[in-house]
Amino acid sequence: MANFVSNMRKLPTKLIKKGAAGSSSPLVVKRARILNDKSSFHVKEAYKALRTNIVFAIPHDGAKRIIVTSALAGEGKSTNCLNLAISFAQTGAKVLLVDCDLRKPNVANLLNIQSTPGLSNVLANLNTIDSVIVHSDYPNLDIIPSGDMPPNPAELLGSAAMQETLDRLSEIYDYIFLDTSPINLVTDSAVLSKMAHGIVLVVRQGRTDKESVAEAIKKLSFVNANIIGFVLNGRLTDVKMGQHYGKQGYYRYGKGRYYGRGYYGYGYGRGYGYGYGRSYGYGSKAYGYTKKSEPAGTAPAKDKK
Secondary structure, three states, X not given: OEEEEOOOOOOOHHHOOEOOOOOEOHHHHHHHOOOOOOOOHHHHHHHXXXXXXXXXXXXXXXXXXXXXXXXXXXXXXXXXXXXXHHHHHOOOXXXXXXXXXXXXXXXXXXXXXXXXXXXXXHHOOOOOHHHHOEEOOOOOEEEEOOOOOOOOHHHHHOOHHHHHHHHHHHOOOOEEEEEOOOOOOOOHHHHHHHHOOEEEEEEEOOOOOHHHHHHHHHHHHHOOOOEEEEEEEOOOOOOEOOEEOOOOOXXXXXXXXXXXXXXXXXXXXXXXXXXXXXXXXXXXXXXXXXXXXOOOOOOOOOOOO
């Protein structure tokens, strides 16, 4: 099983919008992490390496269908799925990104496009496939947003209509990326895995615990899903046993020990639940932008009495 590493860049201060209380906008944070001409060298190289690994991991003729998911919420699966799609589109391949997270979609917000009509409308036979495809600003990259929020996401994604939709899209595109709900929260990714050629699991440094990853692998293995690798998401610096790339510091492919400073991330708080197929709510501390400035492995200072 291949190990994939994605190193997200630190958000420039000038891109952070301040709200009424002086807090950062999480949507601005996410959009700033989308690949563009100003993305740092090591970020671009990380996605190129990830792209190459995926190409060799799926030696399949015709269109490749790739699911991108995570164990829990807030680990960066949608951003990484979009950046992966952009990276593949840069090679000249025809790429489609489908937002299959019918409970809490995020792709439309990242790209600032309408979320409906979309996939759910096609599966419910309310719209045609052609009418929901959105041509993005990125060459060779099209988007199908999530559509209206249905009461039965898992049933729709596992239906014959979904299989037929993917088969028709496979006649048009070279790569189809499917952004799905977190595997440990709902069964959508497991249900959809039978229609995909591989699954990439996103984990976040300093956020995802090994028990959650083990549970995600267990659930995907139970349905015989093809887990082709992982994305380690989060800012990594001060790498030991690494190689130097560009002016951004150190970065290493493969195994290694990473020590992070100045780690930036956005968290959704605690408390996960889902009901009636509408959402898998993120708890009371929703959309909080967090900053950790202590080196990894440093014990927190004890409170002085």
